[in-house]
Amino acid sequence: MSEMLLVLLAGAVAGTLNSIGGGGTFVALPALVAVGMSPVTANxxxxxxxVPGSLAGAWVYRRELTPVGTTSTTALTAVSALGGGLGAGLLLALPATSFDAAVPWLLAFATVVLAFGRRVSQALNTALGRTGGMSSRTVLIGQFVLAVYGGYFGGAVGILMLAPWSIGLGLDTAVGNPTRIVQTAAIYLSATALFLVASDALNSPLLLTGMLAGAVAGGLAGAHVARRLPARLLRGVILTTAVSMTVLYFVSRCPPLDFKFT
Incomplete structure (x- = not known):
């Protein structure tokens, strides 16, 4: 019962975070590992x-989608689904050690870009004398790379997604949040199709169901809350989430200090 309660609460928090600013994997994954799953199966x-929580959030935001520059939402979603499936295949086929070592640095980079991306983008546009931004091809290539990462690991893929949109196109974080949620849902849905067939996730149906139920409730609640938050406050929530996850991830990778007294 205690394990089910932990998984249910973790699912609710993860679903809420994904709807508001991303980062749900950093809550869901440790909770599943804590109740006995292997890291790959927990991932x-x-x-x-x-997935259901992400789809619930996408449904709430379905009328508020914004194109990313000149790239259509349809093309972006197709690339997200393709990359998510490929990333899931890599998770099941390759060791996670090398890529996992790069995750903290990716998070740190994304956090810095989110904090200063709009100002940097404006400064670059002024210095270079241009008013445009990334081309549609560049956006799609970048989205494919992030989708592969999302299918492989998933942690903070939404935050990493907003970073190039912010610095490359000057897209406001709050305005791009609905599109981020839809693209994250496409990545997770594509990866899930493979995980259901080829992973050991279904070997623990009760734990999976508990987290799923919590994530749906959290996804719906978080999406409704995010829609009512002022743009500045929403950016603050997303940045706070990004900074917290980056610091915690670096700390979790540091070996414990070994003090010796003489």
Missing amino acids: ASSTIAL
Whole structure:
């Protein structure tokens, strides 16, 4: 019962975070590992569990989607689904050690870009004398790379997604949030299709169901809350989430200090 309660609460928090600013994987994954799942199975299970919550959030935002520059939402979603499926395949086929070592640095980069992206973008546009931004091809290539990452690991893929949109196109974080949620849902849905067939996630159906139920409730609640937050406050929530996850991830990778007294 205590394990189910932990997984249910973790799912609710993860679903809420994904709807508001991203980062649900950093709550769901440790919770599943804590109740006995292997890291790879926990990663697959957390992705599966977060899909309904992401879809629920996407449904709430369905009328508020904004194109990313000149790139249509349809093209962006297709690339997200393709990359998510490929990333899921890499998770099941390759060791995670090398890529996992790069995750903290990716998060740190994304956090810095989110904090200063709009100002940097404006400064670059002024210095270079241009008013445009990234081309549609560049946006799609970048989205494909991030989708592969999202299918492989998933942690903070939404935050990483907003970073190039901010610095490359000057897209406001709050305005781009609905599109981020839809693209995250496409990545998770594509990865889930493979995980359900090829991973061990279904070996723990009760834990998976508990986290799934919590994530749906959190996804719906978080999406409604995010729609009512002022743009500045929403950016603050997303940046706070990004900074917290980056610091915690670096700390979790540091070996414990070994003090010796003489």
